[in-house]
Each structure stands twice: as C-alpha cells, then as structure tokens.
Amino acid sequence: MSHDSHSKLIYMANQIATFFKSQPESEAAQGVATHINKFWEPRMRRQLFEILEKDDNRLNALVIQAAPLIRRPEPAESIRK
Secondary structure (H helix, E strand, O other): OOHHHHHHHHHHHHHHHHHHOOOOHHHHHHHHHHHHHHHOOHHHHHHHHHHHOOOOOOOOHHHHHHHHHOOOOOOHHHHHO
16 A cells, blocks of 8 residues: 555545544544545545554544444455455
8 A cells, every 4th residue: 555545544534533523522433433434435444444553643533533433344355355
C-alpha cells in the first residue's frame, strides 16, 4: 500500500472525527464508526485497519476509539481465492 493512499485515508478519517467531536461524547465514536461502515468500501476499511496497527498512525483519538465498532472486512487474500 502506498504511503500516499494511507495519508489520504488518515486525512479522511480525521476529518470525520473532527465533525463528530461536536456530538455528545457518548455518541461521537459510534458516529465515526457508522459513517465509515456506511460510506467506506471494504478495501478502504481494510487499509484503515492496517494503519491502526502502526504505533505512530497519526489518527485522531476518536477514530481509534471508534475502531472496535468498525466492521473489519475479510483479508484481501481470502477474497482472491
């Protein structure tokens, strides 16, 4: 995965988190996860989980908090079989 693709996804995820920061704290992480589940295709969500595995991922804390609520797609290898 190219660094540029990851940078773009980090930017997009952080924009979503910035929007949902204005929501009540109890709803913000769910809002981020719902938005990503609804509008991001599996390939994008797969890349997001790759980014989340890195220590210095530059993701907003709200994206990290929402991660357990985001649907994890199947690994790319299992799709190709």
